[in-house]
Amino acid sequence: xxxxxxxxxxxxxxxxxxxxxxxxxxxxxxxxxxxxxxxxxxxxxxxxxxxxxxxxxxxxxxxxxxxxxxxxxxxxxxxxxxxxxxxxxxxxxxxxxxxxxxxxxxxxxxxxxxxxxxxxxxxxxxxxxxxxxxxxxxxxxxxxxxxxxxxxxxxxxxxxxxxxxxxxxxxxxxxxxxxxxxxxxxxxxxxxxxxxxxxxxxxxxxxxxxxxxxxxxxxxxxxxxxxxxxxxxxxxxxxxxxxxxxxxxxxxxxxxxxxxxxxxxxxxxxxxxxxxxxxxxxxx
Amino acid sequence: xxxxxxxxxxxxxxxxxxxxxxxxxxxxxxxxxxxxxxxxxxxxxxxxxxxxxxxxxxxxxxxxxxxxxxxxxxxxxxxxxxxxxxxxxxxxxxxxxxxxxxxxxxxxxxxxxxxxxxxxxxxxxxxxxxxxxxxxxxxxxxxxxxxxxxxxxxxxxxxxxxxxxxxxxxxxxxxxxxxxxxxxxxxxxxxxxxxxxxxxxxxxxxxxxxxxxxxxxxxxxxxxxxxxxxxxxxxxxxxxxxxxxxxxxxxxxxxxxxxxxxxxxxxxxxxxxxxxxxxxxxxxxxxxxxxxxxxxxxxxxx
Numbered sequence: 046x047x048x049x050x051x052x053x054x055x056x057x058x059x060x061x062x063x064x065x066x067x068x069x070x071x072x073x074x075x076x077x078x079x080x081x082x083x084x085x086x087x088x089x090x091x092x093x094x095x096x097x098x099x100x101x102x103x104x105x106x107x108x109x110x111x112x113x114x115x116x117x118x119x120x121x122x123x124x125x126x127x128x129x130x131x132x133x134x135x136x137x138x139x140x141x142x143x144x145x146x147x148x149x150x151x152x153x154x155x156x157x158x159x160x161x162x163x164x165x166x167x168x169x170x171x172x173x174x175x176x177x178x179x180x181x182x183x184x185x186x187x188x189x190x191x192x193x194x195x196x197x198x199x200x201x202x203x204x205x206x207x208x209x210x211x212x213x214x215x216x217x218x219x220x221x222x223x224x225x226x227x228x229x230x231x232x233x234x235x236x237x238x239x240x241x242x243x244x245x246x247x248x249x250x251x252x253x254x255x256x257x258x259x260x261x262x263x264x265x266x267x268x269x270x271x272x273x274x275x276x277x278x279x280x281x282x283x284x285x286x287x288x289x290x291x292x293x294x295x296x297x298x299x300x301x302x303x304x305x306x307x308x309x310x311x312x313x314x315x316x317x318x319x320x321x322x323x324x325x326x327x328x329x
Numbered sequence: 330x331x332x333x334x335x336x337x338x339x340x341x342x343x344x345x346x347x348x349x350x351x352x353x354x355x356x357x358x359x360x361x362x363x364x365x366x367x368x369x370x371x372x373x374x375x376x377x378x379x380x381x382x383x384x385x386x387x388x389x390x391x392x393x394x395x396x397x398x399x400x401x402x403x404x405x406x407x408x409x410x411x412x413x414x415x416x417x418x419x420x421x422x423x424x425x426x427x428x429x430x431x432x433x434x435x436x437x438x439x440x441x442x443x444x445x446x447x448x449x450x451x452x453x454x455x456x457x458x459x460x461x462x463x464x465x466x467x468x469x470x471x472x473x474x475x476x477x478x479x480x481x482x483x484x485x486x487x488x489x490x491x492x493x494x495x496x497x498x499x500x501x502x503x504x505x506x507x508x509x510x511x512x513x514x515x516x517x518x519x520x521x522x523x524x525x526x527x528x529x530x531x532x533x534x535x536x537x538x539x540x541x542x543x544x545x546x547x548x549x550x551x552x553x554x555x556x557x558x559x560x561x562x563x564x565x566x567x568x569x570x571x572x573x574x575x576x577x578x579x580x581x582x583x584x585x586x587x588x589x590x591x592x593x594x595x596x597x598x599x600x601x602x603x604x605x606x607x608x609x610x611x612x613x614x615x616x617x618x619x620x621x622x623x624x625x626x627x628x629x630x631x
Binding site for chain 2: 050051133
């Protein structure tokens with residue numbers, strides 16, 4: 046297995062791109078700015094109630110912003126990963142060497158994940174300083190856990206984008222494809238989930254009640270969205286740490302908040318598998 | 330043992346039949362030149378060897394292994410200079426070679442390899458600033474990593490200046506002297522003539538000839554030209570000479586006649602001229618230029 050060689054090469058190559066420097070700077074500004082915004086200007090409602098901005102509340106405020114920003118950074122880092130090498134012809138150099146196509150897909154995923162991890166790490170490191178100085182009750186552990194889950198979410202979008210990049214043969218299609226999926230997850234998914242529920246219920250919303258099968262289907266579909274899974278997973282962990290968790294032991298496993306992590310893991314494995322299968326069977 | 334064995338290989342791209350039942354055997358340790366005009370199927374053949382594309386039918390074995398199922402094992406023992414490739418602009422020459430070393434699990438040092446291809450002084454430079462020739466040399470250095478048993482070079486001298494082409498030839502010859510099988514493609518016969526043990530000529534997806542250069546020459550036959558210098562060319566000489574058996578073409582330029590004929594009618598042609606009253610002051614034989622030979626195969630005028 047030479048995926049390590051591919052990953053290392055890819056990391057060295059991509060980390061030197063100017064785009065990455067720009068994205069890192071943007072993310073740093075975003076992370077510091079969002080921390081400032083949430084604590085000083087527009088604190089969450091609970092803070093107004095208790096008069097304190099805690100890390101948990103801060104993260105609750107941040108997560109909906111990172112849910113948009115992280116996919117964009119990840120797509121920008123990864124959309125050229127395979128399609129770009131195909132376009133330029135460097136893929137021929139890569140596959141002339143004894144790298145299997147699986148090595149290439151895995152190596153690309155790991156290499157680009159490393160790149161996005163560096164960008165997020167720098168941004169969050171600055172964010173933590175701002176947060177520490179502004180939040181009334183700062184808890185580094187909760188923040189670090191939040192960073193970890195955000196990294197996982199970034200890897201999800203790296204996997205989706207590498208999968209798309211392996212699937213298509215041109216850079217522009219890879220960009221449109223990955224960005225299109227992002228738009229679906231971010232803006233259209235809940236409407237789609239509602240649409241499915243509507244259709245299953247005989248093209249009507251009448252009679253759907255919490256607890257019945259159609260409603261559960263709607264809930265499952267909702268959490269299958271990687272963005273929703275990220276937000277849910279983050280809140281679950283952070284609440285548990287802060288020990289303010291409203292436990293929900295009676296719900297089915299797929300409605301528990303931790304199920305978000307399973308969903309994220311699936312969104313790493315499935316897109317890579319689909320992209321690889323297509324890449325493996327196609328002519329260069 | 331055969332280093333490369335293709336048997337009845339077919340490949341179509343849409344309506345275009347790129348390979349039409351190609352059969353090819355390249356022996357262990359030989360330098361094999363793979364010739365054909367652009368679009369004849371040379372790159373398709375090489376892409377099939379490397380599992381870049383998959384044939385529709387036929388079997389492909391490289392170094393005794395199936396080119397599809399055991400592609401990684403094949404590429405572990407093969408060095409490749411692909412055609413139409415690109416380098417990684419942001420990586421240095423040394424990092425490129427190191428990547429090849431890591432991928433092959435070899436324990437080479439990048440520097441001596443870069444030295445062999447004449448890039449020692451550019452080892453620390455990013456490849457994005459390299460000329461076509463330098464990129465070609467860099468890919469060759471990567472191909473040489475791990476002392477491969479087989480070198481596959483697709484149009485290796487494109488982008489190289491004459492000096493670079495000579496150095497490439499020396500590297501190929503040295504590798505072959507160590508027992509490496511070399512398979513390289515070209516659309517220019519002159520490039521393969523000096524180094525190849527055998528050449529194969531491909532046309533429209535089929536192999537039309539496999540032989541040594543001498544063998545091809547004999548096979549095409551009638552390939553030599555008699556050049557005769559006379560005091561004055563007798564009237565009707567061209568017509569009379571052409572009527573001789575074995576003479577295919579006569580051209581007259583001042584007092585020089587160029588007669589394309591088979592070897593055994595040369596003296597008949599000269600005595601025919603003398604019979605017509607010409608005083609032959611000099612005559613010599615020219616071998617058919619290799620390009621004509623190549624054209625004879627690739628344009629179907631055998």
